[in-house]
Amino acid sequence: MIRRETVMIKNSLDIAADTVEMTLHNSYLSKNAIPGQFLHILVEGHTLRRPISIADVNNEEETITIIFKKLGSGTKCLSAYEIGMTLDVLGPNGNGFLLESKDSTLLLVGGGVGVPPLHYLGKKASEKGVEVVSILGFQNKESVFYEEKFKQFGKTIVVTNDGSYGERGYVTDFVQTIGPFDSYYSCGPAPMLHALTKKLEGHRGYISLEERMTCGIGACFACVIPTSDQLSYRKICADGPVFSAKEVVL
Amino acid sequence: MMDLSVQLPGLQLKNPIMPASGCFGFGKEYSQFYDLSKLGAIIMKAATGEERYGNETPRVAETPSGMLNAIGLQNPGVQKIIENEVPFLANYDTSIIANISGSSIEEYQFVASSFNQTADVHAIELNISCPNVKEGGIQFGTDPLMAARVTEIVKSVSDLPVYVKLSPNVSNIKTIAKAVESAGADGLSMINTLTGMQIHLPTKMPVLANQTGGLSGPAIKPIAIRMIYEVKQQISIPIIGMGGISNAEDVLEFLLAGADAVAVGTANFQNPFICSEIIDDLPTVLQKYGFSSVQDVASFAKRGVTI
Numbered sequence: 001m002i003r004r005e006t007v008m009i010k011n012s013l014d015i016a017a018d019t020v021e022m023t024l025h026n027s028y029l030s031k032n033a034i035p036g037q038f039l040h041i042l043v044e045g046h047t048l049r050r051p052i053s054i055a056d057v058n059n060e061e062e063t064i065t066i067i068f069k070k071l072g073s074g075t076k077c078l079s080a081y082e083i084g085m086t087l088d089v090l091g092p093n094g095n096g097f098l099l100e101s102k103d104s105t106l107l108l109v110g111g112g113v114g115v116p117p118l119h120y121l122g123k124k125a126s127e128k129g130v131e132v133v134s135i136l137g138f139q140n141k142e143s144v145f146y147e148e149k150f151k152q153f154g155k156t157i158v159v160t161n162d163g164s165y166g167e168r169g170y171v172t173d174f175v176q177t178i179g180p181f182d183s184y185y186s187c188g189p190a191p192m193l194h195a196l197t198k199k200l201e202g203h204r205g206y207i208s209l210e211e212r213m214t215c216g217i218g219a220c221f222a223c224v225i226p227t228s229d230q231l232s233y234r235k236i237c238a239d240g241p242v243f244s245a246k247e248v249v250l
Numbered sequence: 251m252m253d254l255s256v257q258l259p260g261l262q263l264k265n266p267i268m269p270a271s272g273c274f275g276f277g278k279e280y281s282q283f284y285d286l287s288k289l290g291a292i293i294m295k296a297a298t299g300e301e302r303y304g305n306e307t308p309r310v311a312e313t314p315s316g317m318l319n320a321i322g323l324q325n326p327g328v329q330k331i332i333e334n335e336v337p338f339l340a341n342y343d344t345s346i347i348a349n350i351s352g353s354s355i356e357e358y359q360f361v362a363s364s365f366n367q368t369a370d371v372h373a374i375e376l377n378i379s380c381p382n383v384k385e386g387g388i389q390f391g392t393d394p395l396m397a398a399r400v401t402e403i404v405k406s407v408s409d410l411p412v413y414v415k416l417s418p419n420v421s422n423i424k425t426i427a428k429a430v431e432s433a434g435a436d437g438l439s440m441i442n443t444l445t446g447m448q449i450h451l452p453t454k455m456p457v458l459a460n461q462t463g464g465l466s467g468p469a470i471k472p473i474a475i476r477m478i479y480e481v482k483q484q485i486s487i488p489i490i491g492m493g494g495i496s497n498a499e500d501v502l503e504f505l506l507a508g509a510d511a512v513a514v515g516t517a518n519f520q521n522p523f524i525c526s527e528i529i530d531d532l533p534t535v536l537q538k539y540g541f542s543s544v545q546d547v548a549s550f551a552k553r554g555v556t557i
Contacts (some may be wrong), residue, residue, distance in 0.1 A: 002282065004523065048312045048519060057387050074312070090522070212308045212318070214519045217282075219275035221295075222310040223326045226303075233303065233324075238279070 002093055005029055005142060007085050010063055010149045012079070017142035018070040019113070020079045021055070023063050028145040029091050030062040035121035036096035036208055036242045039066060040216035042088040043074045049090065051213045051237065053187070055116035055146075056123065067116040067145070093216050094241045097121045097206055099128070099200075103182035106130055108150070109171050109196055111188025112138040117208055118187055120148055133178050137188065141165035172199050186245075194250045205245035211236045225249065253491040253543040256290065257510050259436040260373045260411035261345050262288035263511060266352035266501065267529050268542050270492050270515035271296055271375060271415075272321065275373050276335035280383040280518070284285050291345035292467035293513055294335065295533035296377050297317075297365070298350075301327040311448045316467025316494070317516060318446050320460035323351055328364045340370035347413070350404070351377040358390075363407040364497050374410050375490075376401065376435075379442035391417035391442075401433035411436035413490055417472075418477060425533035427481040438492040439513070440481065441474045467516040468494040475507045482508025482551075489517030496524070498531035502539060505547040 007024040015021045029039070030192060033054050040049040050150070056065035070076045081087065099106075106125050108118040115136050122132045132153035138144045141164035150156040156173050158166030167174060171188070172195045188195055189207035197205060211223035218238025225240075226233050226249045234248055254265035261279055268291040274280055277491025286292065304324030311318045325331065328350075340344050348365045352358040358376070365371045376402055378391035390400045397414070404412055404421045414430040416423060416442040427438055443464025448457045456462070482489060490508025495501060498519040517524040534545075541547045 004283075005519075042520060046312060047315065047317050047516065048310070096551040146319075212310050214319070215273075215279070215522070216312050217279045217522065220273065220310075220319075220519065221275075221304060221321050222319065223307065224304070224309075224324065225307070 001032075002090055003028055005087050005089050006093065007064070009081055009083050009085050009087065012081065012083055015067070016138075019067060019143065019145055020070065021065060021067050021145075022078075024061050024087065024089070025061070026089070027062045029064050029089070030059060033057055033092040034065060034096040035124050036117050037092040038117075038215075038241065039064070039121075040072050040090035040093050040107070041078065043077045045077065048214055049216055050078065051093065051210070051216055053117040053208070053241075054092065057120060064144040067113065068084060069113045090091050092218060094237060095239065097185055097208070097242050099125055100183050101131070101203070103130060105181040106132050106135040107175070107178065107181040107184040109137075109175065109184060109186040109188070110134070112139065112143065113190040114186070114188030114192075114208070115146060118185060119149060121185055122150060122153040133181060135159065135171045136169035137161070137172050137192065138165070170195070172196050174203045175199060180191060188244050190250060191247050197245045197250060201247070206242055207245050207250075208239065208241045209236050209243065209248070213237050252536065253545065254459050254529070254532060256544055256548075258490075258510055259273075260410075261291060261347075263345060266511035266531050266533065267289040267488070267506070267525050268293055268347070268511065268513050269518055269525050269530070271377070273515040273518045276331070277339050280522055283522045286339070287341070287343040288526055288529055289342075289344045290338055290511060291347050291372070292342075293347040293349055293375055294331065294339070294365035295325055296323050296349045296351040297328040297331045298323055298352055298362055299323055299328060299360045300529045301325070303394060308457060308459055309323065309463075311457040311463065313446070313448060313465060313467070313469065316465055316522035317478040318448055318458060318463035318465055319483050319518075320463035321445070329359045332364060332368050336368055336370050345372040346370055347373045347375050349377050349415070351533040355403050356399055359403050359407055362404040362412075366408045366410055368441055371394070371410065373436075374404065374408055374412045375439050376404055376412050376414045377442075379415050379419075382469045391426065392420050396426050397426050398429040398433035401430045401435050405434040413437040413439045415442055417442050424481055424484045427485050435487060435512075437488040437490060438481065438485070439492065441470070441477055441493045444470055444473065466494065470494050471500065475503060478504065478509050479507040497533040498528050501528060501532060502535055502541075502547065505544065506551050508551055510548060
């Protein structure tokens with residue numbers, strides 16, 4: 001159930017170029033958030049909340065970790081909040097990733113700030129004994145984060161567009177090099193998801209989408225996406241953000 | 251306990267607070283946060299004759315003290331709203347107002363008569379002011395003759411009271427207000443959003459796929475207050491006021507300007523509890539400024555002692 005909660009900032013760290021990792025303390029959210037869900041965060045001086053995906057949950061410490069890029073006024077303002085300050089948060093929002101019970105190998109494909117929700121998913125899958133293979137794409141060396149964390153789950157390939165770190169190219173260049181897997185889970189920029197779902201057409205896959213949101217709870221119809229049959233639509237905030245790769249038009 | 255009740259044509263409101271059309275869906279999502287029976291009324295998202303998909307995304311953009319939206323009247327169509335949405339809201343002890351829109355007089359007529367046969371709908375808000383659809387909507391709201399015509403037609407097929415929602419995107423809102431009053435409107439609802447645009451610097455293109463959108467939020471509040479104040483002097487039908495209301499003080503300001511009840515829109519997006527919180531806060535604010543009831547404020551505003 002979505003609740004409005006006050007969270008306390010326990011830690012805030014620059015982990016890559018313009019990329020901030022924030023650890024938030026809140027008992028309810030840490031107990032209830034599942035991978036793929038997001039927090040809808042109110043930032044001082046801004047009309048609209050910012051939807052930011054959950055990158056990790058620590059049950060013992062009752063914390064939730066978010067990772068965001070300082071791209072616009074809202075995220076810049078959020079990054080300026082200091083340790084000890086509180087935030088007004090709606091959460092956990094959205095449906096989240098579901099793990100297929102029979103799957104023994106998963107492929108995670110993340111691009112940029114699409115990487116964080118896959119981290120919590122990878123952690124959960126790995127705890128269940130599922131083999132996790134990850135391909136993480138970033139613009140350049142300065143943008144890379146969480147490589148070591150994903151390596152704890154299994155084989156991890158880091159790709160940079162300019163080749164300044166890891167492999168050069170796009171994540172889609174490497175999906176056929178990693179061997180067999182049961183399902184893939186992906187989050188990243190729309191062109192990446194488009195190319196990836198096309199390349200992995202025969203596979204079972206799940207994608208997490210982003211869009212400019214308003215209410216974040218399914219009431220305002222700001223973040224809709226047409227279904228593949230073009231006959232209907234889904235609300236990204238409430239029906240998603242996770243969809244089956246075949247469900248919606250990218 | 252302070253008397254917050256307001257009597258309007260067709261509407262016995264326990265308090266003057268209602269969520270504005272388009273900012274509350276059909277109530278379901280907000281019912282997880284508080285008991286909707288607390289609300290004076292609920293104005294449903296706009297209904298059209300057939301299902302509408304709406305505009306391409308992005309449909310929203312944040313602006314200083316506000317936001318632009320160009321949803322494009324996405325809705326499942328009047329029949330599905332009557333079948334699936336009205337029964338849910340009818341479980342609550344609150345008035346239901348159906349916002350209706352269309353691309354033609356015939357469509358408005360069809361939607362209005364459909365709601366007229368629905369037991370649980372208490373009033374119609376006639377939307378002649380949506381800035382985000384290519385056909386219909388605003389064209390009826392910018393021409394006094396067209397506005398009067400569509401009001402008359404809807405009145406002719408509806409036993410329900412009709413509140414005409416006015417557009418601020420006109421050179422003289424008083425002319426439109428007088429025209430729809432003469433055509434038989436039972437009340438006015440004002441203001442809808444102001445047409446605006448935002449350009450995304452990296453792409454040098456409008457942010458919204460529809461290019462333009464409707465500006466709402468605190469940024470437009472002074473315009474709404476001014477327009478309600480001006481229109482109130484010219485008409486004798488009640489006004490449901492809206493435009494950037496975010497707290498109980500704002501409500502009092504609207505009531506003083508001449509509104510009889512108010513709708514809260516954009517603020518629901520920032521705080522889903524806002525209508526409930528405003529209802530809780532209103533008695534204290536009224537008392538602070540020397541009022542003993544909502545009716546007391548209305549009488550004061552009518553006397554025009556200070557404004």
